[in-house]
Amino acid sequence: MLSYFFKRLGLAAAIVSVAMFLLFCMIYLIPGDPASVALGPRATEEMRAALREKMGLNQPVLVQFWNFYIGAWTGDLGDEVLSGRPVTTVVFEQLPYTLALIVGGITWSVALGIPLGCWAAVSRGSWADRVVGILSVAVIAVPSFVIAIYALLIFAVELRWLPAIGAGEPGNLGDQLTHLILPSLAVGLGWVGYIARMVRASMLEVLEASHIRTARAFGLPDRTITYRYALSIAILPTVTLLGVGIGQMLSSAVFAEIVFARPGVGKLVYDAILTRNFPIVTGTVLITTVLFVLLNLLADLIIGALDPRVRSSF
Amino acid sequence: MAELWRPIRKILREPLGALGLFLVLFVIFGAVFADLLTGWDPTKINPRDRFQGPSADHLMGTDQLGRDLFARVLYGGRIALFVALVSTAVSLVIGIILGLIAGYGPRWLDNLMILLFDAMKSFPTVMLALALVTLMGPSLTAVMVVVVLVTVPGYARIIRTQTIALKTSEYVTAAQSMGASSARILRVHILPNVIGPLVILASMDIPVVIGIEAGMSFLGLGVRPPTPSWGSILNDGFTNIRDTAWIAIAGGVPIIITTLGFTFLGETLRDVFDPRLKGR
Amino acid sequence: MTTLRLDNLNVSFSTEAGPLHALKNVSFDVPENRIVGIVGESGCGKSTLINAILGLLADNGSIDSGSILFEGQDELTTLPSSRMRDLRGPRIATVFQDPMGALNPVISVGKQMLNIQYRSPLSKEEKTARAVEMLELVRIPDAQAALARYPHQFSGGMKQRIAIAMALMMEPALLIADEPTTALDATLEVTTIELLKDLQQKIGCSVMFISHHLGVIAELCDDVVVMYAGEVVERGTVRQIFQDPRHPYTARLLECDPARQSERTRHLPTIPGEIPDLRARPAGCIFANRCDRVADVCSTPPPDENIGDGHIARCFVADTPAETGVTA
């Protein structure tokens, strides 16, 4: 198990390194100079030169990459252009709001998706199965920002059931949760569909397996077979799926934060673009990427803990 | 002709497939014949007619600048379909080539490419879009670059996994033992067996691509205003949501119709032509 | 007493291309304390037969007529599913073909063995002791430690022996063994067969042993049932079947086994032709299209001809010994 952990950790580090490299290439190769971008069209040539010097853009490419790379690993992603505060500090201030949104999204998707998928699989071919199937496909298809806007329109603007704006009063947990309901639904609704489908499909596959036939032949009760013998296996792909899904939920969170005017990294980076605050943009991209890789690693470790076959194959 | 008709009949036999096909054709029709369906110029500003509800004159009403929403929706459909079809096709070609190389090539190359694909996929889509657009400036090209960057790793991985599975299959070994070249094995024995499922999966990705285009335009990172896009209409609707709901409805409903249509169609295609792909 | 009696059982499946008559008028007995072998090639209906007995037919399958009587009292075709579940495991146990997939991969062997005993009033310690005892009986080394291990940590032969241990743990009246040795190597097959025979005698249960391997059937079984395309074409004691086969299919099948040809030959016997489509069964004999003794009468349904001493063949010419190179 320990070697499995280190192997996965090494792989995660490699992926992050390559991602940093790709990000650097993008910045370097794409026409457009970060200094000009930051200063806007009205800046003088001297101002650009000064900023270039400060950002280290006059050094050789490899040196630039090396500084970027080492800086990133040590948590130094440069300073914000406007206030001069370290990018890491600024991003980490906003990160908890986004994480809350994602955790909310996962809660929606797991709490609704797993029971729905299980139910559909057990009652395969019934009208309930068909309805769950069509609904899952439908919520997967519709982009999350459309859901966000319509949720805002219906529940906040028209019906006025739930608050439309902000993250709630600091310190007031109830208020914060109320403010979380709509945005997290927008983030998680599509994933209710994904998870319901995945659970249904893998349940059906597992229920066909010969060990389930054996369990039936031993007269084990249906409940034991469905929930302890089948679901315990069928749930495994869901964990992997959620690991991947977190990336998409991060994307959805950006929209949800903008639509519901919540603080968070999405709002941060969106505002940074409007103010040409380039270090914030790259810093946020990098930090969310690392976050995604780490959460994926966590998903893999959970799989390893749940599945003895994976555990011993390393 | 009969060859073409049979799959269509199979799709029509499924209620969901028939609905999907109808919705998709409906959207394509609107986009193609936009000039004939409306006399309004989608970019013409008309300050006196702001925030109008639907009427015989303006079928979907007007936006905050008095532009006809029906015309904007029709022309916005052209953008959405253009981006979806072109960038998916480009992604497919690149993905297939990279996937075949990774799957059939030497082990070290495979490992390297997998690492690249995984790193690409670890950027959250919107974050990648934001970073790219900051540098490139908002444009249709930027949207398409984002779509390709986001979808290629997935396609390449699928092709790679299938290629690796087939590489050790008995019929490929048999071809090797007959002396077939790598090019022939890839062309005759591997490609035909991996491409079908991928094309179906890609067709199911079209709604995702439409979502990316609309999403970026919503954030002001896609097509430049005044060019109409469903995403930018939706943004207008969002900005003015307390004044009128009509703009948000005009921007969102086409997105919902199109994504649902393509998804239902794609699902049916998959179930009909490659039942192995679905859970059951 | 008869442990299991099948009488004129008919099973069909509804398929897209129409109903498929999978089992037609199947009758045979599994007497107490005897091992009955079921022989047949692919498509003969062996798995349908097992599923029908266990009440595990797929949703599109149904028992159209006939009876399955268990221990002279339980009519399995009409038994409520809760009662059927009580029989499965404690009274009717099953060992399936695929040793790799027969055990749940994410639950430890010990836990699975405890789960099976869920009806038993014994304490957890006693149940564990029982599991260890069974594992030792099937010669799993270090049985106590084996309980904590997962299926993938055992070899194929061991997994199949664990499956046998689980099946016999509740001392069932009937053991259904569905090709339990087919996936194993020949030398491993021998040990498994001997083990099975040993345990059958210790526990004193009846066994329904399904196999396509004639050598194994001849060695292990007391009685033999020959199936072809969903029908029992011949049944009798192992000697009757192997030394005096009366149905042409049985005779030809025995002939085909290369092991039967002790003399070296460059030309092996075969049965030309294929099994008919079970969606459109012929009105007469099911084997007529491949039979070398076919006559006009064969287009009408053949009788279950009783040759004597429980030896029955579904054939018009069963009263004369089949012409084969094999003599009684």
Next chain:
Amino acid sequence: MSNEPILKVADVQVSFPVGGLGRRGAILGVAGVSFEVNRGETFALVGESGSGKTTLARAVNGLQEISAGTITFEDQRIDELDRKAMKPVRRRMSMMFQDPVGSLSPRMTVGDLVTEPFRIHGVEGRNLRDEAERLLTLVGLPTNFASRFPHQLSGGQARRVGVARAIALDPALIIADEPTAGLDVSVQGEVLNLLNDLRERLGLAMVIITHNLHVVHHVADRTAVMYLGRFVEAGDTEQVFSAPQHPYTAALLSANPEPDPDKTHDRITLPAEVPSLLARPSGCEFHTRCPWAQSRCSTDAPVRQVTDGRAIACHFPLEPGARPPEQSERAVS
């Protein structure tokens, strides 16, 4: 049948790397095997799973690199050839794979499948449709099968297509891996008869790989029995069958007896399971399972002895009809 060898395999080893970072090693899948196949002769390799028989066949066919030894085919060293140089050799030596349906490319028609060798080798001046008809007729399939796809074939039919493809370019040697695997008893005979027929008519040499000794009996001129990547016994098929000298051969033979209820109760039971290639037993590698094993067997590896064209690797070769000592009381673990 001439006695001129078409294939010579000498001391061939195949090793596979095992283990990940840190604990790298290699196991021998084939651990030094030598044999010759004469023109027009059928040679059988018999063994159970893990015996290395398929690996050996793939090595002969150049699909698997060998780590030691030489392979000579039609007086040419082929183990050193690269892929390009190997191509002409593949016209003369074809291989059939285990899975009758799975070895046929699923989206090609039977007609395309049987004529694929012509396309690969760019054979000129032949009408491929005529060739397909000729080959299908040769293996006893109706010519209208040419338009079918593999999944529309029964196991026996698919196997015939495999045979047709193997003989397409008039090879001198066919290697057939488990030609009867997955086939019903009543169909097995058809395939074996076909192979026998073709061998006689076309003067082919054949290497047949199987786990079923009885299949071998009716097809092979000479037989070799493999255990853990080595030959334990090899010789004239008739001799090996009538008087097996190696205990493993005897056990294999008895594992698949004549189906007669009065004759089958004298099987030789082998205790334990095949050892892992990672931990080969000392001395004679069969001693852990051998009913006749003595103390010497666990320390000294037996040397291969050849007498009258019969090779055996055993310290104590069996007399004809030998029964294991105290089989009934022997502890089984």
